[in-house]
Amino acid sequence: MAAVIDEAPDAVTLRLQLGEATGFLPGQYYNVRLAVPGRPRPVQRAYSVGSSPTPDPSVIDLGIREVPGGLLSPVLVGLHVGERLSVRGPYGRFTWDGTDAGPVLLVGAGSGMVPLMSMVRHAVQRGRSEPVVLVCSAITYAHAFYREELAELACRHSWLRVVHCVTRDPDEPRAHFHRRVDTSVLSESLEGVRPHAAYVCGPPAMVESTARALVHVGFAPAAIETEEYD
Ligand SMILES: Cc1cc2nc3c(=O)[nH]c(=O)nc-3n(C[C@H](O)[C@H](O)[C@H](O)COP(=O)(O)OP(=O)(O)OC[C@H]3O[C@@H](n4cnc5c(N)ncnc54)[C@H](O)[C@@H]3O)c2cc1C
Structure with a gap:
């Protein structure tokens, strides 16, 4: 662990x-x-990479949220620099390399933000100029992964719009919406932007309801890529 x-x-x-x-x-x-x-045997779980593959793919950042009562995540969040981990990969087809033309929508909840952050960091590395709308959902603003870096990136790059939804803090001034991602959150977040693709990641119920809401606001089902963290 570095x-x-x-x-x-x-x-x-x-x-x-x-x-x-x-x-x-x-x-x-x-x-x-x-x-x-x-x-009796080692426990294995999947964790997405949050860092960009460029410039150095030999260093990977895994974003881990502790699941109460879980077997592996409580151990992982307690690890220290210098400890060794066995990892195998990479795996998965939920990918976006930023080479397609046109605006893109990313929607993540909780640790579902991790693969989306890899996409955003990679887009920054590649010098993107086409719009990316990133909708982040968390229980409170303090629970939102990467909130400070995202605020900084959105200030520096006019193509990046970051929208925060918080579900358990009705008074949070830094949130744009104080509820779960729904049809009106999506249509207001997308004002003036017409993405040709959407990438959605998070718990199964959130992914399913967001995919339904996206169809409602005009996305073709084939334009919606999803990854469920069950
Ligand atoms: C493709 C993919 C990518 C992922 N990426 C990430 C990521 O980037 N970051 C991240 O944090 N997570 C990610 N996950 C989720 C991760 O893989 C784990 O599922 C998560 O960390 C929980 O693992 P755990 O061992 O701590 O919990 P588990 O031991 O799997 O337990 C999960 C839940 O089930 C409950 N439970 C377990 N056993 C029982 C039982 N017998 N009866 C009742 N309840 C029980 C536990 O209390 C806990 O609430 C990803 C998942 C997938 C599929």
């Missing part, structure tokens, strides 16, 4: 230096295996 970075009260980024750089696409994930006390 670094451990606090992301939220219940989440960290684990920065890993890979022994062998296989390269990955923004949106892909690695399987992490670790021995857990009381388990």
Whole structure:
């Protein structure tokens, strides 16, 4: 482990230096295996990469949110610099490399923000100029992954619009919406922008309801890519 970075009260980024750089696409994930006390065999779970594959794909940032009562995530959020992890990958077809023309919509909830952040960081690296609308949903603003970097990126890059939804803090002034992602959140967030594709990541219920809402606001089902964190 090269670094451990606090992301939220219940989440960290684990920065890993890979022994062998296989390269990955923004949106892909690695399987992490670790021995857990009381388990006869190592436990394996999937974690998406939050960093950009450029300039250095041999360093990967995994964003981990602690799931209460879970087997592996509570152990991972307690790891320290210098500890070793076994990872295998990359895997997954939920990818966007930013080479297509036209605006794109990204919608993430909780740790579902991780692969979307890889996409945004990669778009920055590639010098994108076409619009990206990023809708982030979290229980409070403090739980929103990457909130400070995203605020900075949105200030620096006029093509990036960042919209925050918080579900459990009705008084949060930094949030644009104080409810879950729904049809009106999407249509207001997309004012003046007509994306040709949407990428949605988060818990299954959120992904399903967002995909339905996207069809309602005019997206073709084939234009919606999803990744569910079950
Ligand atoms: C493609 C993919 C990418 C992912 N990327 C990320 C990522 O970037 N970041 C991230 O944080 N997560 C990510 N996840 C989720 C991650 O893989 C794990 O599912 C998550 O961290 C929970 O693992 P865990 O071992 O801590 O919990 P688990 O042990 O799997 O438990 C999950 C929940 O089930 C409950 N539970 C477990 N066993 C029982 C039982 N017998 N009876 C009742 N309840 C039970 C637990 O209390 C807990 O609430 C991703 C998932 C997928 C599929």
